[in-house]
Amino acid sequence: MALLPTYAIAQVDTTAVKEQELQEVSVNANSVQQRIKAVQIGAEQIQVKELTSAPALFGEVDIMRSLQLLPGVKSESDASSSFQVRGGTAAQNTILYDKAPVYNIGHLAGLFSAFNDNALASATLYKGLVPAQYGGASSAVLDIIGRTGRNDKWGGNASIGLISAKASVEGPIVKDKLKMLFNVRRSYIDMFMKMIKKYRDNSLYFFDTNLKLDWQINDRNKLYLSFFSSHDKTRLNDMVDMRWSNLAGSLTWGHDFRGLSSSQTTLYATSYQTNNDINISGLNIAYLGHIRHVGLRQNFQLMLGRHELNIGAQTMITDVKTAEWTRVNNHEKEQRKGWDNSAWLNWQFSPIRQLSASAGMRLTVFSEKCFVKTHVTIEPRISLAWQPSEWMSIKAGYSRTSQNIHALRNQNTTTPFDRYTISSKLVKPEVADQVSLGLFIMTPSQDYDFSLEGYYRHIDNVLDYRDGISFSSAIEIERLILSGEGRGYGVELCARKNKGKLTGWLSYTLSWSKTRIDGISQNQWYNANNDRRHDVNIVGRYKLSPAWTLNATWIFYSGQALTAPSAKYQMIDNYVYYYAERNGYRAPNYHRLDIGATWTKKIWKGRLTREWTFGIYNLYNRYNPYLINYEDNHDGQGTKANQYSLFGIVPSVALNLKF
Amino acid sequence: MKKYLIFLLLPLFLSCKKEILIDYHEVEPLYVAEATLTQTGTNVRLSTTQNVTDNNPHSHIVENAIVVLSCKNYELKDTLHYTREGYYTSETVGSPGFSYDLDIYVNDRHFTSSSTMQEVPVVKSYRFVWQKMVSTRILYCDLRIQDDPDRDNYYLINFYRNNESYRWSVMNDVYNKGGELQKLIACSTERKMDENDSDALQENDSIRIEVRAIDQTSYDYFYSMQVMKSAGTNPLPNFTGGCLGYFSAYNYVILQSIFHRSQVEEK
Numbered sequence: 046m047a048l049l050p051t052y053a054i055a056q057v058d059t060t061a062v063k064e065q066e067l068q069e070v071s072v073n074a075n076s077v078q079q080r081i082k083a084v085q086i087g088a089e090q091i092q093v094k095e096l097t098s099a100p101a102l103f104g105e106v107d108i109m110r111s112l113q114l115l116p117g118v119k120s121e122s123d124a125s126s127s128f129q130v131r132g133g134t135a136a137q138n139t140i141l142y143d144k145a146p147v148y149n150i151g152h153l154a155g156l157f158s159a160f161n162d163n164a165l166a167s168a169t170l171y172k173g174l175v176p177a178q179y180g181g182a183s184s185a186v187l188d189i190i191g192r193t194g195r196n197d198k199w200g201g202n203a204s205i206g207l208i209s210a211k212a213s214v215e216g217p218i219v220k221d222k223l224k225m226l227f228n229v230r231r232s233y234i235d236m237f238m239k240m241i242k243k244y245r246d247n248s249l250y251f252f253d254t255n256l257k258l259d260w261q262i263n264d265r266n267k268l269y270l271s272f273f274s275s276h277d278k279t280r281l282n283d284m285v286d287m288r289w290s291n292l293a294g295s296l297t298w299g300h301d302f303r304g305l306s307s308s309q310t311t312l313y314a315t316s317y318q319t320n321n322d323i324n325i326s327g328l329n330i331a332y333l334g335h336i337r338h339v340g341l342r343q344n345f346q347l348m349l350g351r352h353e354l355n356i357g358a359q360t361m362i363t364d365v366k367t368a369e370w371t372r373v374n375n376h377e378k379e380q381r382k383g384w385d386n387s388a389w390l391n392w393q394f395s396p397i398r399q400l401s402a403s404a405g406m407r408l409t410v411f412s413e414k415c416f417v418k419t420h421v422t423i424e425p426r427i428s429l430a431w432q433p434s435e436w437m438s439i440k441a442g443y444s445r446t447s448q449n450i451h452a453l454r455n456q457n458t459t460t461p462f463d464r465y466t467i468s469s470k471l472v473k474p475e476v477a478d479q480v481s482l483g484l485f486i487m488t489p490s491q492d493y494d495f496s497l498e499g500y501y502r503h504i505d506n507v508l509d510y511r512d513g514i515s516f517s518s519a520i521e522i523e524r525l526i527l528s529g530e531g532r533g534y535g536v537e538l539c540a541r542k543n544k545g546k547l548t549g550w551l552s553y554t555l556s557w558s559k560t561r562i563d564g565i566s567q568n569q570w571y572n573a574n575n576d577r578r579h580d581v582n583i584v585g586r587y588k589l590s591p592a593w594t595l596n597a598t599w600i601f602y603s604g605q606a607l608t609a610p611s612a613k614y615q616m617i618d619n620y621v622y623y624y625a626e627r628n629g630y631r632a633p634n635y636h637r638l639d640i641g642a643t644w645t646k647k648i649w650k651g652r653l654t655r656e657w658t659f660g661i662y663n664l665y666n667r668y669n670p671y672l673i674n675y676e677d678n679h680d681g682q683g684t685k686a687n688q689y690s691l692f693g694i695v696p697s698v699a700l701n702l703k704f
Numbered sequence: 705m706k707k708y709l710i711f712l713l714l715p716l717f718l719s720c721k722k723e724i725l726i727d728y729h730e731v732e733p734l735y736v737a738e739a740t741l742t743q744t745g746t747n748v749r750l751s752t753t754q755n756v757t758d759n760n761p762h763s764h765i766v767e768n769a770i771v772v773l774s775c776k777n778y779e780l781k782d783t784l785h786y787t788r789e790g791y792y793t794s795e796t797v798g799s800p801g802f803s804y805d806l807d808i809y810v811n812d813r814h815f816t817s818s819s820t821m822q823e824v825p826v827v828k829s830y831r832f833v834w835q836k837m838v839s840t841r842i843l844y845c846d847l848r849i850q851d852d853p854d855r856d857n858y859y860l861i862n863f864y865r866n867n868e869s870y871r872w873s874v875m876n877d878v879y880n881k882g883g884e885l886q887k888l889i890a891c892s893t894e895r896k897m898d899e900n901d902s903d904a905l906q907e908n909d910s911i912r913i914e915v916r917a918i919d920q921t922s923y924d925y926f927y928s929m930q931v932m933k934s935a936g937t938n939p940l941p942n943f944t945g946g947c948l949g950y951f952s953a954y955n956y957v958i959l960q961s962i963f964h965r966s967q968v969e970e971k
Binding site for chain 2: 243244246247281282284325328372373374375512513514515518608609610611612613614615616617618619621622623624625626627628629630633668670673674683684685686687688689690693
């Protein structure tokens with residue numbers, strides 16, 4: 046048997062990985078069956094092909110924006126490709142790219158994700174209920190698997206859209222032994238800017254690249270080398286120069302034992318770096334930060350009859366520069382190191398045909414440098430699936446997860462100005478407990494399937510800024526923060542149509558998310574920043590003809606929690622607002638319709654596929670809320686609330702050539 | 705500094721601004737005090753908060769308070785006189801280095817605050833400069849202060865245009881102690897000035913810049929007031945007992961001029 050990259054398998058679904066090998070990634074009937082059968086509740090698997098179900102902003106197909114259409118998953122804002130799950134924040138998610146953790150994966154301040162769809166095979170999102178093999182996140186884990194190259198012949202593609210161009214090349218370096226895939230994507234807005242005199246000194250630029258090598262040593266051993274890098278640069282004349290980057294590399298050795306058991310050993314290193322310079326009329330200020338990891342992960346997947354065991358351990362060195370500031374003549378730096386060790390055991394079995402179970406335990410031991418303080422967290426996980434008939438299952442689960450890398454932000458969205466720190470003597474690990482119950486049904490023909498899931502989540506030691514503090518108020522992060530608890534609960538509904546010319550899904554999420562921190566809002570529970578009650582996503586894809594595919598997405602969010610004044614008063618000849626409750630108001634509802642069409646034709650006797658993609662983002666040009674502020678006249682005659690919107694209607698076109 | 709970035713970057717992406725209606729909640733009025741002790745006298749303005757939709761600022765003054773200024777350094781105890789429109793005044797002036805206490809008694813409530821008088825700030829220069837930004841230019845007021853190296857210094861800058869408050873900001877000397885401190889106050893874009901936007905400086909506008917040397921407690925209050933817009937929080941309490949506002953003993957200098965666009969310097 047050829048070795049599969051089983052390091053990606055976990056419990057949810059092996060189909061994606063097999064498909065990765067076959068180079069034929071598509072949504073098929075198995076996906077439906079697995080939604081019914083898979084033991085793990087709260088797991089969503091996305092195939093890259095499925096991304097084309099959603100129209101793309103500026104013609105950029107984006108895995109992260111597609112994730113935001115799933116039930117229980119929310120976008121941070123119009124400008125963000127980061128996602129929030131079941132009341133958690135984007136900073137409480139862990140994103141793994143071929144098992145290496147990456148941070149702030151947005152290009153252009155978050156407008157697009159740094160993940161090139163050409164480079165991806167599949168992604169699995171664990172919405173808080175995760176198998177014991179995964180950890181490090183108090184909200185969700187997104188496990189992204191990079192695609193390996195073709196084995197049969199050399200090929201590739203090239204595409205050009207409104208703001209970027211990308212190209213890939215893939216094929217066998219040594220037939221049946223070594224194959225590779227190399228992707229590169231670059232924005233070219235800066236090139237156009239250089240041609241226009243008044244924009245010549247500005248730059249909006251991003252670049253990313255992916256490399257994956259796959260070496261079949263012999264029938265039992267395989268090596269994967271994966272490399273990912275992304276760079277962003279935004280420069281406004283010589284005033285502002287913002288740069289951030291992600292580098293991630295992993296080397297995985299897969300070994301196949303006799304039978305179906307296997308071992309995966311992964312050595313990885315990652316670096317997320319920010320470097321922001323501001324220079325206004327001789328006033329120079331620089332902000333720097335980074336998160337770096339070097340880790341070794343070992344997992345054994347043992348298939349013992351009806352039992353599947355995952356046993357493993359991980360050790361990881363973490364280096365976080367929470368801030369390094371040069372402000373005029375003052376230089377300050379705060380850098381912390383930690384050692385994160387974890388071990389896990391996960392046992393999946395079926396005592397009877399109708400019942401399958403997955404039970405596990407993860408032990409996390411996190412030490413600040415030189416063992417100043419060691420935090421030990423024991424994390425039990427369990428999932429049960431009862432399938433009384435082939436067409437229906439009921440699932441339940443409980444999971445405890447912890448997080449030792451903490452992000453701090455004043456705003457809702459991820460930015461390069463977010464500060465990060467690690468668990469320390471004063472900062473405890475975030476620990477989340479979640480229970481979930483779900484009903485999954487499909488029609489006998491598998492044309493349709495339906496799911497209903499409910500969840501309750503509680504998290505300890507969430508951090509927030511003290512009142513009257515900003516990210517740059519003090520270099521010592523403990524002086525800026527307060528800690529407390531959070532809770533979230535809700536119901537998620539999803540109906541999918543899987544076959545026929547028209548496919549797609551409708552999802553609805555009803556949710557609550559609250560926070561309580563001593564020292565904020567009179568120590569009472571208050572709505573979390575990301576609290577909103579209703580989310581509706583309708584995604585449709587219509588295969589009009591062999592050449593034409595149409596798609597459309599309609600999104601509705603009820604008003605996001607908002608802090609607005611409840612009174613005002615005069616101070617230093619200005620009106621000042623009094624905020625009686627944090628997040629006690631609601632922003633206006635958000636909705637938009639995106640449409641797209643793809644025209645595909647094989648040319649040059651089938652050697653080349655030409656694909657035109659047309660899209661219109663926000664078809665009815667609705668101005669949705671992005672930012673709301675308040676202002677008064679000098680004499681206090683009337684407070685005005687102003688809403689700023691990010692995008693109106695945005696048409697796009699992209700050309701893709703595959704060979 | 706992040707607010708500068710937002711100010712700079714948002715116009716690149718934002719497509720529309722419109723006014724929206726919000727059903728503001730109402731809360732019980734809270735007492736508000738703005739109390740200053742300077743080299744020229746003592747002033748306390750006492751009022752209450754008003755509802756967001758209430759547009760009458762004159763109906764919230766407090767006239768029945770007893771306001772007492774005291775200083776342990778020379779056994780000062782001065783009860784301020786009510787003058788008009790919620791103002792309580794005294795001719796008592798502050799002396800640098802002395803700490804003063806303010807007590808306010810009103811309707812069975814008692815609020816207190818303290819502040820230490822600072823030396824007169826030394827302003828070296830101020831000018832207006834252009835800074836290029838994408839397809840326009842931004843007008844900044846560039847203010848330079850000579851810092852005293854022998855102590856920690858904190859400053860509040862109030863910028864008035866035609867006798868109305870236009871911009872304000874705080875700074876401290878931690879980044880260039882004893883050296884020349886620079887404060888840039890963003891005024892408006894050149895485009896807004898060309899369009900005669902009401903928020904943009906215009907030719908012959910009268911400019912008055914008040915530079916206050918304040919103590920750390922006052923700085924903490926104003927700094928928290930400066931970040932509250934982005935954080936959605938209230939300023940840190942400066943009074944005990946639940947009164948909003950602040951008491952600050954400070955020395956100040958006033959700079960005055962008439963704005964002429966032709967005198968704006970290129971960066």
